[in-house]
Structure formats: C-alpha cells, structure tokens
Amino acid sequence: MVVIGFVSIISQSLLIYELTSVFYGNELCLGIILASWLFWMAVGSLVAGFCGGNPARGALLWRLPIFNGLSQESGFHRFIFSQIIVSILLPLTIIFIKMFRVFLHIPVGELIGYHVMVISIPLLTAPLGIVIGAQFTLGYRLYSQVMKETSLAAGKVYLYDAIGDVFGGFAFGFIFVNFFNSLTTAFYTAIINVFCGTMILLLCSRKIFLVAICIICLSANVYGVLNADRLMNYTTSLNWKGFSVVKNAFSKYGNLTVVKIGNLYNFYCNSVLAFTIPQQLDSEELIHFPLLQTPQVKQVLILGGAVAGGLKETLKYPEAEIYYVELDPALIKTAKKYIPKEDIDSLDNPRVKNIHGDGRLFVKRWQGKPFDALIVNIGNPSTAEHNRFYTLEFFEEAKRILKPQGIISLSVRSNENYLGENMLQFNGCIYHTLQQIFPSIILIPGDELTLIASSISGYMSIEPYILVERLKQRGIETRFVNEYYLPYRFCPERIGYLRESLEGIVPKINHDLYPVCYYFDIALWVEEFSQGSEGLFNLLSGVKTWHLILVAVLVALIPWLVFRRKRVFISTGMFISGCGGMVIEIVLIIGFQILFGYIYHLIGIIIAGFMLGIAGGTWWMNSRIDRIQNRMGVYSLLQIAIALYLFLIPAIFLGLRVISDEFWVQAVICILFPILTAMAGILVGLIFPLANRIYSDFTKDTGNVGGIMYALDLGGACVGLLIASVLTIPVLGITQTSMVFGVLNLLVGISTMIVAAQRE
Template sequence: MKKYLVLGLILIGFTSLASQIVLMRELMVVFYGNELSLGITLAGWLFWVAVGSWGIGRFFVERVRHKLAFFVFAELLLALFLPASIFAARAIPLLLKTSPGEIIGFLPMTYSSLVILAPTCLLLGFLFVLGCRIYAPKSREGPEHIGYVYVLEAIGATSGGLLSGLLLIRVLPPLYIMLGIALLNLGVAFSLTWFLEEKRSLLLFPTSILILLGLSLFSFGKVEDLRQASLDLRWRTYHLLTSQNSIYGNLVVTEKDNTYSFFNNGLYNFTVPDKLTSERIAHFALLEHPEPRKVLLIGGGVSGVLKEILKHPVEKVDYLELDPLMVTLAKEYLYSTEEYVLDDRRVEVKNIDGRLFVKQTSDKYDIVIVNLPQPFTAQINRFYTVEFFKDARKILKEKGILFFGITSSPNYISEEQRNLLVSLNESLKKVFAEVRVIPGDTNYFLGCKSKGVLTLDYQRLMERLNERKVKAKYVREYYLASELSDERIDYLEGKLLPLPKVMLNYDFRPISYYYDMVLWSTHFKFSLAKIFKKISPKGIYVAAILIYCAILLPIWLRKSRNEVRPVAVLTAVATTGFAEITFQVLTLLSFQIIYGYVYYKLSIILTSFMIGLIFGGWWASKIIEKGRGNFLNFIQAQICICIYPLILPLIFLGFAGSSGKFSTYLGSNIILPFLPIIAGFIGGFQFPLANKLYLQSRGGLVRAAGLTYGVDLFSSCLGALLVSVFLLPILGIPVVCLMVALLNVVSLVLLLRGKGAD
C-alpha cells in the first residue's frame, strides 16, 4: 500500500499546482487580463488550503476512524470538483449579470474567486494533513515525516507545473486538462480502495463508475461538447466564432449584427467596423505632424486604424502585434472587409513585444501611435510609464510625436479620473518638450520632441486634411470645431494642472495602474474607491511600524526564552510565508512589466518555486532524520530570507535597463523564470525545521503539521492580496522588497531572543 499512498501524496501536489495554473489562467481571462486577479486567485487559493489544513485537518483528522477510506473519498470529491470549477469560472459573468467585455468589480472578483476555489482547495489542504497522519501513524511520529510529505507534495507540484506549463496548456483546452487530472485522481483512489479492510465495496462502485464515465466522455468526443457548452455560458449574448489559446493568451472573436469583436485575455480590444474610433486615432495623430512619412503602430492595426493611416502620404507603417494569432484570426475573419489592409506594400507586420521593439530598434519614426486599452493591467500600463516614454522619444525624429488615448468625458471629469489623467500627463511632460491633450470622450495625449509642432487649432488641422485629400466621415470641420472648442480645451487644461498627491507612473511603481483601478471601482454599486483613496504611502509606513512593534511584543513583555521560542518559530513561519508569496508576485509582475507575456511563463515561474521547495525540504528532512537540524539552522534560513529581497530589485532593474538580445533571452528564459528556485529552497528548508522545533515545544504531529502549514498559507494569502492590490502600485517594487526584508529582520530579532542551548 505504501507505494500507492506515496503516489497519492505526489498526486496531491500534482493536482494542486496543475489545477492552480489552469484556474489562474482561466480566471485571468474571465477578469479581463487584469493581473490583480493573479494576486486574488493566489490569495484565495492559499486561504482555502490553509482553512483545509489548519482549520479542518488539524481538528478533524484524529476523529476520522477509517483514515484511508476517507482519503479515497476525498479523492473522489476532488475528481468531481476539478472540471466543475471550469464551468463555474466561465459562468461568473452570467451569475454576476455582466456582459462579455464588461469589467467586473473588485469585490465581485474577490468573492466569486473565493467561491469557485473553495471546494478544491479545502480538500487539498485537508488531504495534506490526512496524508501526514496516514504516512506517519502515531507509533512513529516525527518531524521528518512531515518534511517528507511536504517534499512528496512538492515533487508532485513540480511535475504538474512542468507538464502543464510546457505541454498541456499548449495543446489542450483547460477543460480537457482538468478532466485528465480528475481521471488520475480516480485511478489512485481505485488503487487504494483495494487496501481497505472496511468500506471497500462502498467506495469501489462509485470510483469505477466515475472512471468509466470519464473515459466515455473522451472516447465518444463528448468533452468537446462540454467545452463548447462552457464557453457558451460566458459568451451567451454573442455568436462565438472562435476561442483559441496561444502562448501569449486567450483570443476570442465574436460576431453580432455584422460586426466582429476581438477580445484578448477577456479584455475587449476593438470592433470592426468602428469608423469613428479608427478615424479619431489615425487622423488626430497624423494631422498634428506637418509631414508624416514613417509611422510605428503598436497594437490594434487590424481594427481599421491602419486603413485610415494609409490615407495620409505615409511611406512606411510598422505594425507591432505581439501575438501572431491575432493577425491569423484577422486574416480569417476580416479578409473580406474593407478594413483589412495588411497586404498593402507600405505595411510591415512585426510579431514582437512593443516595448522590446522600441528599446532595440535603430529606426526613426515621425509618429508612434500606442493603440492599446488604457492602463487597466500591468501588461498595458508598461506602455504609459516614464521609462517607455523615454524609449519612445529616442526613436522619434526631431519633430516626432508620441500619441495615445485614455477614456474620459468632455464635460465632466471626476476626481478619480483626474488623478489618472494628471499622472499620465505629468509623466509625459517629464520626457517631452511639448505636451498637448485633445478633449473628448477619449482624451488623446500628444508628446513632441520639439516645441511649436503641436496644435489644437481645428482650422489648421482641417487645412492639412484638405491638402492631403483625406476622405473622412467623422473627423470633419464641424466635428473638429466642437471637439476643439476653447471651452473644452480650457476645461481640460484646468483639470490637468498638477496635483500634489498624484505621482508619476514608473515601470516598477505602476501608480497609474492603481489610479485606473480606483476609477474602475467607482463604476459599481459597492465601491471601494473611498477606501482605496485613503491608502497612502505614509499610512502604509505607519501600519508597517505597528506590525514590527507587535512582533517584538513578547520581548517587551519580558517573556522567558521557553515562552518566546514557539511564538518566534510560528512568527518566522508567518513572515517567511508572507515574504515567499511576495517574491512570487513581484517576479510575476516584474516579468510582465519587463517582457509583457507572463501568461506564457506563469506555469514555469510557479513551478520553479516548487523545485526549490523540493530540494530545501528534502535536505532539511535528511538533516533531521540524522539527528541534526537545530535552532541555529532555522536562524540561518531566516537570515537568508532577510537578504534575498534586497537582491531582487537589483536583478529586476538590471534586466529592465538592458536592451541586448542576449540579456533579453537570458532574463526572459532563464533568470526570471527560475529565480524563485532560490526562495523556494529557503522556504522548503525552513518548514521541516519549524515543525521539529514546534514539536519539541508543544508536541502532536497533526497539530504541528496543520498549524505550521496553516500559518504559512494564511500569511501567504495576506501577502498575495496586499502586495498585488496596494503595496506594489503605491510604493513600488524596491520599497516593497525593503519592507519585506525589515519584516523578516524583526522576526529574526524575536528568534534570537528564543535562542538557547539545543
């Protein structure tokens, strides 16, 4: 039986990370590509696993009489919940009564994620504690057994992460993957059933039925019918033409009333035809330049903007589109429309990240148009930062212009909207000699290298339109006279005056991303905008100091060494858990900021952390098994946790500032994806030692396993939420790393107070 139990424990880890990757990608699409969903999903995942291990497992496992039978039953439930979670995720817009492309609020995003993740994660947390007890019965309790179960789970998680990340998500839809994982769990449950002395027949029958049902679904092609049914749940108000995954994300094309809409990671990109938007973007940008000859277009070229650009006397248009699948789908569905002009000899399509191209190219352009959604996500925000503006300025000719648009209002600008506009305007003015903003339902920002080039005189713009013989339906004299009236210009310029508390937008302090999130939160019935607006750097620093003081409270109360030690150990587990998840979130978002396609590397980054856990946990367990592994080793691990966050910003900033092809390859394929191995090793090494030290103070294997695992996960949950939502955008990555280092230094001080002879 032992080998099947080991296989079951490995499968817990495999199921945990593989399903986590699938669900994180799925929820990221449901929540429109917003990386905030990554933090919320991680937090929700860790919270429920902690409840399952600390809350349920710690108190319930010893009361279970037939532990192996219950393990099998939990595996059966897990097999049912996995595919059901895909249906539940895709039903979120239906349940929340939102339309495809309509942004979901922070609170609905949070509670819908928690509900969907709860069944699977509660079972996984409970199975870990139950597995510890079955693997190590009371007759041979020891901390090394918790460590070995921890390592077995990490081995499974690593296997699941690598297999799903490198193969499964590339060739199979999410529902297929979840059903496959469910069948694996049923197979292990079926094998363990034969070792049951009681309850065998009660569990053997449903296990066999579920296995046969799963195999039948694959054999008779019914899985594809289920997949289509799940997609129809989400895109119910549209005719879904296709939903395809690439390494860069999920692309969807829908059709309604003879118009085609494109969605990237669930976020609405554009509709064809949309002549008004296409004309505004193309003509506002090109009419500002006296002689536009060479244009760089970043994103959205297949929407009709390219067609309008080509009406001007341009000689060359470089169109950047990261995902080749976008161009492929445009050819398939838009080829017969008049907006399709990709075959024009003046157009060159380049499938490359816009930031990377701008940083590496030696070409010079008259106009650079950023035709992307506003900075709703970290991936898009990187095109609205001071660093990007500096890179764009370098590739512009002397009278070159950078152009982008932000949704607004011509007659009323709210405080939340104003903060976002001022942040972007001031960031642009920091780089460009002249900055003007065109008012309207969308504010179009113009930054020019030279003064005296930009104009908001509609008559001058009309002269250029007529001189170039550009035929436009909307951007005409009557339209320009209204949009560029003195009243509207004066009102907007007044709203764009600098505000003392509004900060500039930088790569590693993406504050405009935060301002946009605050603005976005005002659109919902239960708005958190008031709470978001009250959070400031000063308030965060005060809260951090209070937490540091609270950790040191046992020292100030003059508690004895024996009283301090167990508290110090659990505190270190908590601060390490907070730090470890912070490292994960920062690595994910830094990769997104620097390279722009974390959807592709998500599984590798998560898996590399588990690789570190394996080696760290295995090494510590072997040390403990040999009778070594003491409080000093635990303190040494804590010192490493204090040092590691001080190194991270140097690595991130170093690769962000490099533009060479070798450094780009090194950073995107080796260093950043596998950087979490180091953090994983430290955390994996510390966890078995924490269990040994706690067992020495309190005793009880199940209690120790459930408590330490739960504390680790609860603090990780808190870290994922706080860092992704507040700390990163408001303080920036370097400051967050410093605060995490100080948090663990304070924890180290408490540990040193509990140090004694071992």
C-alpha cells in the same frame, strides 16, 4: 503525495486562467485568486488536523452519510476518498466558473464590479481549496502511521508534495496550456488523480465501496474528455445567448470570441470588448489626429489595435512605411476572416511590416531609422503589463526612437466635460509623466483622453483650420475627420479647462517599478461599480513606507510582549517566512512582466520553479536535520536570508532593465527567472522541516504539527500576497514593497536569534 502536488498546481493554474478571464484580470484579481486559494488550503489543512487529532471531533465528521462505509480508524480510506472528491470537484469548478455570468445574469462584455469579485472568488475556490489543503494533513498522518515516523514525516511529505508541484507546473506550462482547453485539462487531471487512487486501492485494500466510486468517477471523467469540446461550445452558447457567435479562439493570452450583430463584428478578449469591425471613426481619430501633428509621415510605429482600419488609414499617406506590432498572433489570424478585403490588403501591403511580439521590447531593441510617429493603442493601464506603456522609462525609450519633431500618441479613459477626483488623478498622472520627457503636449478631451506629445512644439497645432488645410495638402480623404468634425473635437475652451485641471493637481509620476497609474485605474473601476468605496482607496493611496515599517516592528514585538514562548517564535517565524516567500514570488512575477511583457501563460512554470526550490531545500534539510545542533539558530539565519533576498530584488531589476536583445530576453525569462523563483523556494523549503522539528520538541501532540505548520505557511503566504498585490506594489512600488517585507523578516529573524541564544 506527488500526485496531490501535481493536481494542486494544475488546479491552481486553471483557476487563475479561468477567473482572470471572467473578472477584471489585473493584479488585484490575481492577488485575490491566489490569496483565496492559499487561505482555503490552510483552512483545509487545519480542519483535517483538528478532526484528526481529536477522536471525538473526527467521529462527528466521518459519521456523515457521505462517508458511510469508511471506518474512522482507516486514514488510508479517507485519503483515497479525498482524491475522489478532488476528481469530482475540479471539472465541476471549471464548468461553474465558465457559467458564472449566466448564473448571475451578467451580460458578456460588461465588467463585473470589484465587490462581486471579492465575494465570488473566495466562494468559487473554497470547495476545491479546502479538500486539497486537507489532503496534506491526511497524507502526513497516513505517512506517519505507515512509516512509523513523526518528527521527519512532515518534511518528507512536504518534499513529495513539492515534487508533484514541479511536475504539475511544467506539464501545465508546456503541454496543457498549449494543446488543450481548460475543460479538457481539468478532465485529464482528474483522470490521473482518480486512476492513481484506484491503483493504490486495488493493491492495498480492495474496499468494494471505494473501488466502485473510483470506477464511476474515472468513467465520468473519461466521458468528459471525449465530450469536452461540445461542453465548451455549450457553455459558450449559454454565455452568449441572444448573440450570433461566429468564432471562438483560444491562445496562451486568453479567450477570443467574435460576435456578429448586423453588419458589425465585435471582438471580445476574455469577455471584454476589444474592438469592432468596421470602426471607421475610431480608426480615423487613432491615425489622423497624431499624423497631422508631424511635418512628414515617412515611418510610423503602431503598437496594437490597428487591424480594424488603422492600417488602411495610415496607408493613405503615400510615403509611410508602417511597423505594426501585435502581441497575440491569434488575434490577427482570426480577424483576417472577418475584416473587409481592403483591411486584409492593408495587412499584406509591402509597406506594412507585421511584427508579433511585445511592443515595449520592440521599442527598446529598435536600432533602425527614427520614426516620425509612435501610436500607442494597447488599452488602459489597468494591469502592470499595460501600465509599462505609460511610464517615465517607456517615454524615455520612445524619445530615443523618434525624430526631433516626432510625436507620440496615446489614449486613456476619461470624461468629456467633468473630471472627478479619481479621474483627475488618473489622467493627471499620465499627463505629468509624459510631460517630463515630452514638454509639448496636445490634449483632446472626450470619453477617451488623447494625448499627442513631442519634444518640439513648432509644428503642432490645435487650430482646426490648420489641420483641415494639412489634410487637403496631403490629399487625405476621410469620412469623419473633416472640416465639420475637427472644430468639435479641438474645442479651445474644453482643451483649456482640461489643461488647467490637470496642471492644478499635485503630480505623481508613473514608473516601471512604481506603477501608481494602474492603482488609479483600479480606483476608477471601484468607483464605477461601488459608490462609497472610493474613500477606502483614497485612504490607502496615502499610506507611506514608514507606516508599514512601524507595523512590521509591532508584529516582531508581539511574541516578546505577549507570549515569550519559543514555540510561539517558531510559529511566528513560519507565518512570516511564508509571507516573505510569497512576496518574493509575486514581486518577481510582476517585476518580470513589467520588464519583459506578458508572462501569465508561464504561471505554471513559474510556480514549478518555486516548488522545485522548495523540493530541493526540503530534501537537503531532511537529510541533515539530525546533524544540526543549534536548530533555532539556523532557523533564525534562514529567516534573515529571506530578508536579504528581498533587499536584493530591486538591484536585480535595475540590472535587468538594460537587457533588450531577443536571445538574452528569452534566456532571462526561461532560465534566470525560474532560478530566482527557485532560490526563494529553497529558503522556504529549508525552513519548513526545520520548523516542524523544533516545534515537535516543544509539544506532546506531534501528530498535528505538520498540519499546523503547513497552515501557518499558507496563511502567511495568503496575507503577504494580499498586502503586496492590493496595497504596497501599486501604492509604494516594487522597491519599497521589497524593503517593507524585508524589514519584517529581518526583525522576526533577529528576535528568533536572540531567543535561540537564551537558555531553556
């Protein structure tokens, strides 16, 4: 069971890493991936229990041709066979995901529509998820038979599975993600899995049929490890068929591919175009539009995307000292091989300070001289990580490091001449949020809306002749931004129309813990690929906190109004506890990303922390469960504890917002974060064996209790994850999400407590 947990967590982490590379890697995508994985594991657990608990149904399954030679009575052989299937499915699933665009004839660089994502992710995760979910029930039944235990078996199997999860999470986070590509990781994991099964088989059974399959599977995966790099290159060549791929690079932040087309080099991050070299026009607009709005250019901060010409343009200002912050050092290292020599010289210029790290944390920590200009060039607020550069809190931090007449510049997607409702809300949200801190804003319409803002409007101008005069006075030579191009971009009529449109909407302010802007970005993505679906997103954007609290009350009342049986309260409690535990985990992941930057490369460690807590909680409850007299009373108190933890999370984030020192940031991420996730795991770990024991007291079919409880736990986690990532976090914010799910767990806990106080 330890190996099953190990394989399960690495499989889950690999699927997250690969699927977010293929699809639009925002929190909606992450939520669908995790929810699909949990759903299929729950299905697998239920199916295995369904077939195992009824001999007639089980016989139908095990008589399939693929299972010839396996006796129905031998749960041991079924368990080993499931390990073999996982060792085959894991590498095949990763290969299939890498070939997904080829199969659907979707060119690289083209965003995949959300409807394709919603259908494809569950299908891609189904085979592996179902088999791994079934392994828990198979392992539980086998353990019960071998150890002659029933009531405690589920809790002990859950503990062993959680221990494996911990080892798998740390192995992925510290070893696999840093030293191996995803295919090599999949093959190594499959080897560990099938080797363990082979050893057990040789020691306990030596059934020739299964031993032969194990040896074949082991050999195939060893061959896969030896040829993983060639296989990776082959899948890449198929994805980029017709293109000249000159470089593939991998880092903990994603996949980077460089494609040559004529004299141009296109850089793709996770199959999405990041920038092109050379891009003279974009670089001139990025730098000169904002720097012409400040009276002097002595100190400039650029966050992201200046390697392809932006630094060269900034260095044209003779007094400029430039701080350039880029998150992924692999991007700079790779770009240096293909950018022109003058751009390489710009990177190495003594007036340029290259910083590898998170731009938001750099702004928060800055204690030096104030800047004349801050240029934000990190892309659209399509994720919670990027959204944090467009929030009220970030703009407050930016104002602190700027001179009184200093400017901040940022660009987001837009339309040049007409703004639809979703685009209007998206652009308007950023405009009104920026205006709260910087009252004077210049708008430059286009396919990208550029906003240049300052606290003081005295020097800022949209008059083309004034901007041309400033270029001449400063001796700046440009190819595109000149007396002919500036009147086109600074057209008074289009600027006036855009400002009037943005001023006319009801403003929504974008906050760190209320990331509404990235919800509008998702709505735009949906609108682009699926006409008609935008109505659903507009409807969801109108959901209020009290609507969901009312739903929570109704859910808590269902056991009272419909069933009124104690075991129904136990089942409901297990489902809601799984829901609450997963919401705590996803809220912590998104909240820490908002506060401290990109953390998805730590996903294995995050999950390991959660599972470590589950292992500890399960072990403690297993060792003391026989001493507990009022088990339902304790069960209800644990549900209430989950609710209290959810209520506490917003206060934790408010306290952590003030941390900016590098040492303490790393301490929080590496120590406090795992502790907080482990605490949530402890609560879920305490509840699971207790729920199994109580439920077993109310049913005669104790052999299926473990599978049922496991499925309810995973099902609740799946539902909570979907609701939180798709609806409540972007629409209501992290604080309200914690409140809604806290109320739900609190009400269910109180209901269970009332039932526990009643007589049988």
